[in-house]
Amino acid sequence: MSNLPTPTVLLSRYFNHLKMNNWSATTISRRDYVLNKFITWSSERGIESVTEITPESLAAYRRWLYHYRNERTGKxxxxxxxxxxxSTVAHWLAWLTEQGWINSDPSTGIELPKEEQRLPSSHLTIDEIETLLSSVDLTTPTGLRDRAILELFYATGMRRAELIALKLDDINHESGLAMIRQGKGRKDRVVxxxxxxxGWLMKYLHDGRPALLDDDTQVIFLTSRGNAFHPVTLSQLVRSYLSAAGITKPGSCHMLRHTTATLMLEGGSDLRSIQTLLGHEQLNTTQIYTHVSIKRLREVHDKTHPGAKDRPPQSDTE
Structure with missing residues (x-):
């Protein structure tokens, strides 16, 4: 094909297509990183045009991903x-085929590796979460803010980005509901x-937030500079409280989300309700919490398994 645009130009057009179809900025940014990595990998191997991408080169790329090791960690x-x-590369190649930039999709039939069935990261016990919450210094505006943040994470199981994006109008104080706007998958939900x-959120809004407010903003949780939190900064804040409370389990904001789901399941909640609370699109995403709710499983096992009872061994003379 004559006058074929470079892969970088075609990539830019692809992202414009995604934006026109209302794909989230987060997803596009992640695909930008992955696809630019793929283009760099291809260029290093003499592949300068999308028409030169073949099933064989994709198989080589898959092998490279399998053998890749992080330079710093070795993982x-x-x-x-x-x-x-x-799958990100395959979606781009499918779009190139639909647009007529390549004659056939070289990714057709590519086999994706099976994903691991992993347990969620660590979660806190009820005693640990109460220790964490009571460790906050409530004599300062930032302390009131931090207690409200931890309480809201624990109560709602919302994601880090969802809490950062909360606005004043998103909280219905009469009904006790929070509107999470444009969560994962760009979907709204109420929790x-x-x-x-x-109660802690109201105390922060009344006694803490005014001291942090610099410019007029509707964002609920503000840094000491009056800005919205950066995701990394919020994770560091939560991690610092976990460390101060003597909790060494790995994780921060997302661990509080796992804690919410696990403790609710152990308390008798059904999976559908937890799915709605967490904003999971698929129930099988929520079902993974059944693997960590060992307390409930142990209770059922003790009540129903005939071998669970403490029976004395039978004597040979009996």
């Missing part, structure tokens, strides 16, 4: 990461805050 890519990289979390 390999998880199979779910490899599958994500390959209960719980009375305790709502």
């Amino acid at each position: 390999s890519l998880r199979f779910c990461t490899q599958a994500s990289y390959l 209960p805050t719980g009375k305790r979390a709502l």
Whole structure:
């Protein structure tokens, strides 16, 4: 094909297509990273045009992903990461085929690696979460803010980005509901805050937030500079409280989300309700919490398994 645009130009057009179809900026940014990596990998191997991408070169790329090791940690890519990289490349190639930039899709028939069935990261016990919450210094505006943040994470199980994006109008103080706008998958949902979390949020809004407010903003949680939190900064903040409380389990914001789901399941909640609370699109995403709710499983096992009872061994003379 004469006058074929470079892969970088075609990539830019692809992203414009995604934007026109209302793909989220986060997803586009992630695909930008993955596809530019693929273009660089291809160029290093003499592939300068999308028409030169073949099933054989994609098979070589898959092998490269499998053998790749992080220079700093020496760790390999998880199979779910490899599958994500390959599916992203495949989607771009399918679009190039639909647009007529290449005659046939070289990714057709490519086999993605099976993803691992992993348990969620660590979760806190009820005692640990109460220790964490009570460790906050409530004599300062930032302390009131931090208690409200931890309480809201624990009560709602919302994602880090969802909490950062909360606006004043997103909280219905009468009904005790929080509106999460444009969560993962660009979907809105409403979640209960719980009375305790709502009480701490109200105290922060009344006694803490005005001292942090610089410019007029609707964002609820503000840094000491009056800005919205950066995701990394919020994770560091939560991690600092976990460390101060003597909790060494790995994780921060997302661990509180796992804690919410696990403790609710152990308390008798059904999976559908937890799915709605967490904003999972598929129920099988929520079902993974059944693997960590060992307390419930042990209770059922003790009540129903005939071998669970403490029976004395039978004597040979009996």
